Amino acid sequence: MLRLEPRKEPSRLMVWATPPAAVLLTLVFGMVLFAALGKDPLRTVEIIFVEPLLSPFSRAELLVKAAPLVLIGVGLSLGFRAGVWNIGAEGQFIIGAVAGGAAGLAVYDTPGLWVLPMMCAAGMLGGFAWAMIPAILRIRFNTNEILVSLMLVYVAELWLSALVGGPLRDPEGFNFPESRLFHDSATMPILIEGTRAHVGVLVALAVAGLAWLALQRHVFGFSLKVMGQAPRAARFAGFSERRAVLACMGVSGALAGLAGVFEAAGPVGQLVPGLPAGYGFTAIIVAFLGRLHPGGVVLAGGVMALTYIGGESAQLEMQLPAAAISVFQGMLLFFLLGADVFVNHRLRLRRAPATESA
Amino acid sequence: MTALLEVEGLTKRFPGVLANDAVSFAVERGQIHALLGENGAGKSTLVKMIYGSMRPDAGAMRLEGQPYAPTDPGAARRAGVGLVFQHFSLFDALTVAENVALGLPPEEAGADLAERIRKVSAAYGLPLDPERRVGELSVGARQRVEIVRCLLQRPRLLIMDEPTSVLTPQEVGQLFRTLRQLRDEGVSILYISHKLDEIRELCEAATILRHGRVTGRCDPRSESARSLAEMMIGQELAATRPLSAAPGEVRLTVRGLSLAADRPFGTALRDISFDLRAGEILGVAGVAGNGQDEFVEALSGERRAQHEAIRLDGAPIGAFGPDRRRRLGLCVAPEERLGHAAVPDMSLTENAILTARRRARLASRGGVLRLGAAARFARAVVERFDVRTAGVEHAARSLSGGNLQKFVVGREIMQNPAVLVVAQPTWGVDAGAAAAIRQALRDMAEAGAAVLAVSQDLDELMEISTRFAVMAGGRLSAPRPMAELSVEEIGRMMGGTGGEVAHAEA
Ligand SMILES: Nc1ncnc2c1ncn2[C@@H]1O[C@H](COP(=O)(O)OP(=O)(O)OP(=O)(O)O)[C@@H](O)[C@H]1O
Ligand SMILES: [Mg+2]
Numbered sequence: 001m002l003r004l005e006p007r008k009e010p011s012r013l014m015v016w017a018t019p020p021a022a023v024l025l026t027l028v029f030g031m032v033l034f035a036a037l038g039k040d041p042l043r044t045v046e047i048i049f050v051e052p053l054l055s056p057f058s059r060a061e062l063l064v065k066a067a068p069l070v071l072i073g074v075g076l077s078l079g080f081r082a083g084v085w086n087i088g089a090e091g092q093f094i095i096g097a098v099a100g101g102a103a104g105l106a107v108y109d110t111p112g113l114w115v116l117p118m119m120c121a122a123g124m125l126g127g128f129a130w131a132m133i134p135a136i137l138r139i140r141f142n143t144n145e146i147l148v149s150l151m152l153v154y155v156a157e158l159w160l161s162a163l164v165g166g167p168l169r170d171p172e173g174f175n176f177p178e179s180r181l182f183h184d185s186a187t188m189p190i191l192i193e194g195t196r197a198h199v200g201v202l203v204a205l206a207v208a209g210l211a212w213l214a215l216q217r218h219v220f221g222f223s224l225k226v227m228g229q230a231p232r233a234a235r236f237a238g239f240s241e242r243r244a245v246l247a248c249m250g251v252s253g254a255l256a257g258l259a260g261v262f263e264a265a266g267p268v269g270q271l272v273p274g275l276p277a278g279y280g281f282t283a284i285i286v287a288f289l290g291r292l293h294p295g296g297v298v299l300a301g302g303v304m305a306l307t308y309i310g311g312e313s314a315q316l317e318m319q320l321p322a323a324a325i326s327v328f329q330g331m332l333l334f335f336l337l338g339a340d341v342f343v344n345h346r347l348r349l350r351r352a353p354a355t356e357s358a
Numbered sequence: 359m360t361a362l363l364e365v366e367g368l369t370k371r372f373p374g375v376l377a378n379d380a381v382s383f384a385v386e387r388g389q390i391h392a393l394l395g396e397n398g399a400g401k402s403t404l405v406k407m408i409y410g411s412m413r414p415d416a417g418a419m420r421l422e423g424q425p426y427a428p429t430d431p432g433a434a435r436r437a438g439v440g441l442v443f444q445h446f447s448l449f450d451a452l453t454v455a456e457n458v459a460l461g462l463p464p465e466e467a468g469a470d471l472a473e474r475i476r477k478v479s480a481a482y483g484l485p486l487d488p489e490r491r492v493g494e495l496s497v498g499a500r501q502r503v504e505i506v507r508c509l510l511q512r513p514r515l516l517i518m519d520e521p522t523s524v525l526t527p528q529e530v531g532q533l534f535r536t537l538r539q540l541r542d543e544g545v546s547i548l549y550i551s552h553k554l555d556e557i558r559e560l561c562e563a564a565t566i567l568r569h570g571r572v573t574g575r576c577d578p579r580s581e582s583a584r585s586l587a588e589m590m591i592g593q594e595l596a597a598t599r600p601l602s603a604a605p606g607e608v609r610l611t612v613r614g615l616s617l618a619a620d621r622p623f624g625t626a627l628r629d630i631s632f633d634l635r636a637g638e639i640l641g642v643a644g645v646a647g648n649g650q651d652e653f654v655e656a657l658s659g660e661r662r663a664q665h666e667a668i669r670l671d672g673a674p675i676g677a678f679g680p681d682r683r684r685r686l687g688l689c690v691a692p693e694e695r696l697g698h699a700a701v702p703d704m705s706l707t708e709n710a711i712l713t714a715r716r717r718a719r720l721a722s723r724g725g726v727l728r729l730g731a732a733a734r735f736a737r738a739v740v741e742r743f744d745v746r747t748a749g750v751e752h753a754a755r756s757l758s759g760g761n762l763q764k765f766v767v768g769r770e771i772m773q774n775p776a777v778l779v780v781a782q783p784t785w786g787v788d789a790g791a792a793a794a795i796r797q798a799l800r801d802m803a804e805a806g807a808a809v810l811a812v813s814q815d816l817d818e819l820m821e822i823s824t825r826f827a828v829m830a831g832g833r834l835s836a837p838r839p840m841a842e843l844s845v846e847e848i849g850r851m852m853g854g855t856g857g858e859v860a861h862a863e864a
Contacts, residue, residue, distance in 0.1 A: 216727075217726055217727050217729070218725050218727060219715065219725035219726075219727060222727060226701055226704070229701050229703055229704065230697045232694075232697055232698045233699070233700065235660050235680070236658065236660055236690075236699065238659070238679050238681025
């Protein structure tokens with residue numbers, strides 16, 4: 001009989017082996033799913049996981065998708081370490097895009113190197129402010145930030161629709177609910193000529209590097225780790241939980257807001273109701289898949305971006321429903337959390353009763 | 359007739375240490391057998407292997423002549439081996455009967471359980487009400503719950519890992535009566551303790567461990583506490599000096615400190631007032647659960663008080679948090695080592711940063727960690743307090759109970775605080791190391807610091823304190839000079855706090 005036995009210390013090997021294992025399991029069960037939908041499973045997996053890596057164009061697209069995932073994922077992972085559960089990054093992403101976009105539109109037609117940094121600042125401020133709502137409610141009234149931040153996503157979506165249908169609507173846009181296209185000064189500089197890969201990729205990498213430094217070398221990162229592992233010891237050490245809630249929500253909100261500006265001023269180029277593409281939610285998977293470690297988040301961001309790009313072409317080529325791709329991404333998190341059991345437990349073959357020589 | 363339990367060549371290796379090195383010994387039927395050894399000698403590791411919660415790397419065991427290799431605690435219990443851990447695994451919000459049921463196989467946790475608990479507790483003089491909530495029980499009563507849970511399974515071997523470090527003298531006496539009764543019924547008992555007088559009183563045989571190896575066997579009844587201690591550490595015990603400094607100016611003033619209980623089963627603090635002077639050690643005695651935890655938390659800053667209620671060197675600090683108080687010179691070593699004083703899965707270096715980052719400059723002003731300095735500080739603590747560990751990069755969890763205690767207390771002492779508050783300073787620490795910690799506290803006081811020690815160990819308080827007070831029902835008695843107190847007077851001050859302790863109004 002098979003049996004789970006707790007380990008004395010968490011297995012270091014398993015901590016790093018379970019994410020690849022989860023990817024592998026997702027592949028296997030994804031293939032079963034695709035076969036059940038009547039698609040050629042091998043071909044589908046090839047389209048999703050291999051083909052995007054072959055052409056320079058889709059490699060650049062990979063960066064376009066990975067950048068916001070990493071940017072948001074790194075922010076979220078800081079809070080997740082301390083037990084601060086910001087589930088509403090999607091909302092902060094939207095408000096960031098709206099705030100940054102509105103700032104850009106306000107100075108429409110004015111060229112200048114300062115325009116984009118100003119938009120970024122406005123976007124970060126927007127995301128920060130949106131995240132402060134659940135943060136302050138938690139520290140003042142002990143509300144659950146998971147629920148509050150999640151509900152605010154839908155509020156943010158409505159704000160976006162209302163604004164692009166009203167004050168921010170393109171005056172020459174035949175009443176379509178869209179803003180004007182951003183002016184040149186208000187769009188992201190392109191990193192790779194001829195593609196949509198923009199400098200946001202570099203920003204995301206830099207943020208991951210900074211987060212790594214904070215976790216390894218700074219009292220702030222240290223306090224987050226202590227808080228997550230031993231809340232009572234954190235209080236004894238003098239790390240304030242309120243401050244950690246504010247800081248984690250604030251940082252992850254600002255980063256999500258920044259990702260929102262990058263998306264609006266980068267690949268999309270204007271404010272549209274369809275701007276949010278689920279990055280804020282997918283980044284939750286990215287954070288866990290990356291083991292809440294900035295380096296891991298960068299890798300995980302790449303993998304999840306792959307399923308986005310590959311998923312799109314699979315929809316086109318194999319007529320897969322979009323929901324199948326979401327199921328596929330969900331499976332990844334499911335298997336990762338499942339495989340996590342082995343970090344703290346090991347599987348043992350149960351032998352006959354107690355009295356048996358070793 | 360063969361012995362009940364025979365252990366042969368049991369070996370267990372952890373990264374960097376050989377915790378048990380070919381350990382062999384035997385426990386006879388109906389024998390109370392002591393397991394002695396310094397902190398980190400490998401006692402807990404050994405009994406965990408006997409109880410099946412750890413697997414030996416090599417070696418074999420026989421129970422009543424039959425090969426015995428438990429794969430998990432369940433198997434050990436079925437084979438008739440029970441273990442009472444020092445730290446209980448009980449749920450406060452459940453009743454005694456519910457807690458007991460959780461530890462039993464489902465077929466035994468039937469409806470008649472409460473009745474059986476009553477029977478067993480009456481038969482062995484372990485007063486226990488199955489309907490009471492565990493949260494309302496004293497530490498001694500909680501231990502009785504664990505013991506009754508073991509006894510319900512009719513064990514042939516009962517293992518107790520440091521059972522008395524948290525008990526009052528009355529509770530210890532009661533426990534010993536129960537253990538002797540069990541012995542007379544033929545149950546064997548394997549008993550771990552650092553209290554050598556108790557061992558001489560209770561045990562008929564002893565196996566001594568040092569550095570994971572068996573270094574001796576003896577009959578403790580024919581040894582003195584001193585000779586036992588010397589067998590354990592393999593050298594003579596250093597004599598300790600009494601505190602000689604005259605008290606100086608007041609460093610810590612507490613006036614009218616009151617705090618509501620902040621958790622179920624907690625104790626409210628009521629109007630606590632005292633002065634603590636440089637060069638003195640104030641001992642605070644009392645049965646656990648009478649507000650000591652809350653008192654220490656109020657002093658550390660984990661719970662804020664009225665700002666004026668606590669003053670350090672004259673300046674009010676009641677509203678400040680732990681970090682600020684530490685910076686001003688008030689350091690605290692709380693009772694619970696794992697999860698409170700230390701983060702179990704973090705290294706000793708990181709645990710040094712936890713509280714010493716300001717005073718020992720383990721982080722820059724901007725908050726950048728100085729990992730090199732932190733490792734040096736942790737190594738200095740390890741060296742000065744003789745903490746047995748394979749290195750400061752190892753997790754706090756991997757240290758033996760007593761060694762972690764030495765580290766936690768040492769970490770605060772080495773920050774040279776103006777005022778040190780320490781709870782159970784030598785809990786689970788072996789005789790040699792306990793003497794070293796007490797000496798370090800005295801040295802601090804002589805150097806001008808003020809020390810407040812909260813402990814349940816009256817002997818310890820009588821040895822180190824210059825003044826003495828008792829905590830009961832959230833109140834603190836007026837401190838009195840130790841020198842003018844007789845043992846009888848101390849007994850009177852503690853008065854009426856034996857057995858079941860009331861959380862009720864004082
Ligand atoms: N899980 C573990 N991982 C690594 N090392 C461990 C682990 N458990 C115990 N050790 C080491 O094994 C040695 C023996 O520890 P053990 O807990 O058995 O000591 P002990 O005799 O019970 O001491 P004490 O009196 O302080 O409780 C110690 O050096 C300890 O650091
Ligand atoms: Mg031990």
